[in-house]
Amino acid sequence: MFKNSVTDVFFDLDHTLWDFEKNSALTFAKILTENKVEVELEVFLEVYSPINFQMWALYRENKITKSALRYQRLRLTFDKLGAEVSDEIIDVLAHEYIEHLSSFTHLLPNSLEILDYLSPKYRLHIITNGFQEVQEKKMKGSQIHHYFEIIVNSEMAGVKKPHPQIFELALTEANVHPKNSIMIGDNLEADILGAKAMGMQVVHYNSNGEPDHSECVIVNDLIEIKNLL
Template identity: 75%
Template sequence: MFEYQVTDIFFDLDHTLWDFEKNSSLTFAKILNENNVGVDLNGFLEVYSPINHQMWALYRENRVTKSELRYQRLRRTFDSLGHRIADETIDLLAHEYIEHLSSFNHLLPNTIEVLEYLRPKYRLHIITNGFQEVQSKKLRSSAINHYFDKIIDSETAGVKKPHPYIFELALEQAKVEPHKSLMVGDNLEADVLGAKAMGMQVIHYNSNLEAVHPECITIHDLIEIKTIL
């Protein structure tokens, strides 16, 4: 299946292991209700989700800051919904969203089974574009932190996937050559093609229904990894 023997597997976190959409929905249900923000949750999420993806794309390209990301994704959502809301309330919601997000711990299907299967055979690591404090809390609250040897986040690295340096840093910390490593992630550009450009082997976990890349192994359920490795 792979050209070289794999010794180390690097996973993305959000949308790959940690069920970002579900946990985010539960977080918004909590903070919108507690702050008496009168919007329909499903309608809010339908508008928010693509805006959030757009803002993260800008953040990966260093076109917005962390604070701009957190404010603008909410401001643009409420503006699109035609819902008047004060900046002070948006700032409060942005703060509470980050505070409570990692308290929810739903994982994507078959995460634990696959990690249990892989852990005795490979060294496992995380490379994530999230913020250090938040991502660490997610790993702890979902009780999967013990599976991973190295956890590399973009905030600590100073660059975001697909920048080569974050992969270089991960490989250096894990003390593994690129061709002996495997990257598993949901984002074709940031995770898969970014790692592939570094000489790493790759699996695209296509949980976002992106276009299939002809030169990448594609799966639609984590359990498929058991038939590959």
Template identity: 55%
Template structure:
């Protein structure tokens, strides 16, 4: 069923348009080779991915700072796999990860197709909790930046999703309001509940198609947005 009265479409970036897991895995493979870290990337990622998600949750909740996230997620993962590294190497890997992450730019299936389709009738925007210095590079290198009128990140807004202030900031920047806007994202807490709580319509993007709430519009492929927009 098509949404009525929508003029502005807001997207999350990582895990929604930009395939973070795939690009991150390729980045670790690259920086491990650069720094002669002899560990299987698959073994590392098995531990890293849940650890990273937990650090991002703490970061969203304002319980840790960016530097703690960047160092802690690597340090904890190396400890979990029993691979000894010193503080200097962890800091080097942390910096190299940020440097090289945007050199890989795999997008989710049908990203260009849906952005081409939506841009004909809607104004498109980004709201992301990602780091300022990386998000613009990701969008530019993957050639999607021109689709978006505004880009709001948590460092510019001063708060992170699901804090209502970041959505208010983005709506003001876009010169629109919640009743005319829809948020599309992969995080049920940050994107869906955050936007819903300020009156925005929402579409939950989940490639695993986990039915978390039958009252929430849900897709597992971006092209399915055509059902609603």
């Protein structure tokens, strides 16, 4: 479908290649236990996950800071659970979460298979809204860093996806025209609509179970990309 024009493939990282949900759960299992926070992990994650999603949406829109994101997602979760956890413990948890998150290295199904398939044929890159200090560690720990020529994050760009400036920076760094590039990501607003507005071709890897739409091709497993590229 995209075979004739694409030379460069840009990936999102979290929820697209790197298994954020599994690695995050393992991190919380570790730090909640070590800090003797008495909440059931499964119940905690059930409340935390949608709150974290909402906080990231606010962060993308520059409505909260990075430090507020890290604090509020925990404070709101514990408050909703009715768990009495001090600000001091929340600050410790917020720090340790970032410190340990990248030590877990699970990838989403068929991530390595599709990177191995694409890398001989295309130049591969990353565009991520994740924090600069952890994204490199995630990629190196999960042994995928070497696949990518250009890695652009929101702190480097000064804006977050879907802002056009982060895509412009990535395209400039890769020295590729939008029409010869494709963006593969999990978030419809940040990855797909953001890249599409720049004139890039797009594939939505619907790892989050978002509603179907007609904006672009949707895949539910990364291995389906073999049929497109």
